[in-house]
Amino acid sequence: MRKRDDEPIASLMNKILLKIGEDPSREGLVHTPERAEKALRFLTSGYQMDVQGTVNGALFTEKCDEMVVVKDIEFYSMCEHHLLPFFGIMHVAYLPKDKVIGLSKIPRLVDMFARRLQVQERLTQDVARTLQEVLDPKGVGVICEARHFCMMMRGVEKQHSGTVTSAMLGAFRERKETRDEFLSLVSHRNPQF
Numbered sequence: 001m002r003k004r005d006d007e008p009i010a011s012l013m014n015k016i017l018l019k020i021g022e023d024p025s026r027e028g029l030v031h032t033p034e035r036a037e038k039a040l041r042f043l044t045s046g047y048q049m050d051v052q053g054t055v056n057g058a059l060f061t062e063k064c065d066e067m068v069v070v071k072d073i074e075f076y077s078m079c080e081h082h083l084l085p086f087f088g089i090m091h092v093a094y095l096p097k098d099k100v101i102g103l104s105k106i107p108r109l110v111d112m113f114a115r116r117l118q119v120q121e122r123l124t125q126d127v128a129r130t131l132q133e134v135l136d137p138k139g140v141g142v143i144c145e146a147r148h149f150c151m152m153m154r155g156v157e158k159q160h161s162g163t164v165t166s167a168m169l170g171a172f173r174e175r176k177e178t179r180d181e182f183l184s185l186v187s188h189r190n191p192q193f
């Protein structure tokens with residue numbers, strides 16, 4: 001007999017459809033359990049990834065002491081309290097000491113942490129802490145602006161309220177000038193968003 005926790009996600013999805021009063025055999029729902037499993041696996045694929053594999057050696061020795069900023073990084077995550085999406089943009093900056101990271105790796109790190117069950121505060125910290133560990137820079141700053149479906153569709157039903165979280169490490173925490181430079185660089189809105 002199959003152990004209980006070996007039951008495929010699709011078959012559990014089928015049970016959920018029944019529980020909410022649906023008929024899983026009707027045309028539109030016939031393949032929904034499999035599609036929902038595939039979607040859920042993708043949305044949580046960050047569990048299958050680690051920092052080393054994601055950075056993949058893209059660290060370079062560089063004498064650069066100017067702030068590096070990647071702004072407006074789109075992300076989509078899932079709130080661990082309700083299993084509903086939250087999404088938004090993240091601005092990530094660091095002040096190099098003697099190493100820089102391939103720029104495309106920063107959005108990849110954001111995705112790795114976003115594709116797990118999260119709370120926005122921890123997602124912000126995960127990105128900041130990881131860059132601090134990988135690069136040992138003079139400091140890291142991360143600002144995350146998000147909207148939560150668990151607030152928009154249920155609960156307080158506030159469709160237009162956003163949540164902002166930040167994590168400031170090293171020079172970004174200690175030096176007001178560094179923090180202000182970061183804030184002014186990310187305050188100009190990208191018209192695409």
Ligand SMILES: [Zn+2]
Pocket residue numbers: 079080081082083084148150151
């Ligand atoms: Zn929630």
